[in-house]
Amino acid sequence: MPLLEIENLTVQYHTLHGAVQAVRGVTLSIERGRALGLVGESGCGKTTLARALINVLARNAAITGGAVRFDGVDLLQLSGGALNDYRWRRIGLVPQAAMDSLDPVYRVGDQLVETMRLRGGLTPAQARERAARLFALVGLEPTRLRLYPHELSGGMKQRVVIAMALALQPKLVIADEPVTALDVIVQHQVLRTMRELQETLSLSLLLITHDISVVADLCDDVAVMYAGRIVETGSVREVFAAPQHPYTMGLRNAFPSLRASSARLVPIEGYPPDLASPPNGCAFAPRCPFAVQRCWGDDPVLMPTGGGRLAACHRAMEADVLRIQAPQAFARLEATGSQAVEGGAPGGGIP
């Protein structure tokens, strides 16, 4: 049984302009001891999904359906007190921009100790002793426990926040953009620490990022999210080597590579749909060079495609052929330039 099973989860935001469906029926599982990378662009619902798992959503957001089972227990059915037992103790969270969430007027060690005393019921002495061990674990000298946040660099603060997430020995850590604000060398070092921790503590990790290279670096599995849905999942190696969803195919050619020569990048034209009024068909269809009539009316569900992989595409069975055509096909959409119209008419999508 996977450690965490998300089933058909839906989350809505209530705004002045009506309900926005940020997460639209996500089904996903995280195996024990494995690192899953959840990638997608801003607004695709990845952070909302992560926050929904331990129900720390914004006030105007509500879970409108689905289940989140942790070790078989549906977290969405738990009341406040029982759910609190899962937060920190079984599921640690490294929130977005976490290093700025440290309180500037308290020593970082005291903040760590406070978390353990309040959440874990440790005595002050126990908590202090464990804080020192945690610091060593994340690669910080225990003497730094006495410092204030402004005395630490960005990378060190990020390590403190990771230590905090690990404080009560959770089985699962959710890390939302844990290295985004860091410089590349520091980013590399923090990622390496996270990978070592994940292996030595046999943690499960849900890493949320917009950067597919970070996923390639750290994760075993990947889930690609688009417009509130998971469009493709599988092992990192397989998905990146042979993507089955056109969105993933498009992303691969949209990044400059450090090592490869300067072959022309191919953007994915257009913009994600407005989730206040999600389209009837596939949400990616307006940007997809392979969209057929069916895609506009019939929203594809996530289906097994063999080898433990899943894809939500009506043409997933043709993926091997489409993948070869993808660079030219996306480039043709770029050449027509139809994307530039706000909320553009569906371009050359319908053959």
Next chain:
Amino acid sequence: MSQLLEVTDLRKEYPLQSGMLSAVMGARRVVHAVNGVSFALEEGGSLGLAGESGCGKTTTAKLILRLLRPSGGSIRFAGRDVAGLEGLDLLAYRRQVQFVFQNPYEALNPRFTILRSLLEPLIIHDIGRSLTERVERVAMALDRVHLTPVETFFPKYPHQLSGGQLQRVVIARALLVDPLLLVADEPVSMLDVSIRAGVLNLMRDLSRERKLTTIYISHDLALIRYMCSVAAVMYLGTICEIGPTAEVIEHPRHPYTQALVSAVPDPDPAQPRRPVEIADTVPTPFQLPVGCPFADRCPQVMEVCRRVRPALLPEAAGVHVACHLYPAGTREAH
């Protein structure tokens, strides 16, 4: 080809505010944000400035744009020193150098329509004889950045456009006054991943079409590889290595460049990685070491590095490097 831009020993110092810190430390202290940067850029060339945050790359750009006044050194643009320009001379210079900054959401006046924002530079630089002619120029500029049909964008306000569209407007604005040099500081880092490639391609195509000289500032070496023929790596206010981009990235010579290149995650998980490990603490630019600024983090540090600051000297394959590992005697004659 002639050099369009020649920067020599460029410096920018900021005095630290007198306050608690200087009261404790006693002496007057300055931050050396840019500490002797020299490079030349030929007409039509493209230079990438890479480095970690705080290395002085944005300050260097602002000095070249003359948004800041240098504390020392010279900036020769088309044969003329622009470091001390003022008044109308500075205005004329600013028509020739334009910029695209990181955050398109803050680059346009939120209370101006797109048309009004784009007319502004034409009015300031007195380009075009009539309003009709100016509007025509704006229409052409929007068309060039693929914001079509252009008339639908004229009455829009910035909040009605997406980040990618806004950055295209900013690019259109920069090119409206026919500049010779375009400086772009992290032009896509605020944009969504699927949008970035389109903006990069646009900038690449436009600068090739118009033989525009460009400087890209980015922490992302892959972006610099895609956009620039020459790459310079900055560390603590100085250039530690500069040369043809492919050479700098594939055969990095300076230990800092080696660490930087090896730390970039590769989107291909099958790629083997051999990271070069260095300490993650950066010395602050007000306690610059006497010798090499990188000495404290350098895995190959030698005794001489702590005494003598290495000069940026030609090494091989067109690369200049500031490192004692490449002593002058063993270098190519130049």
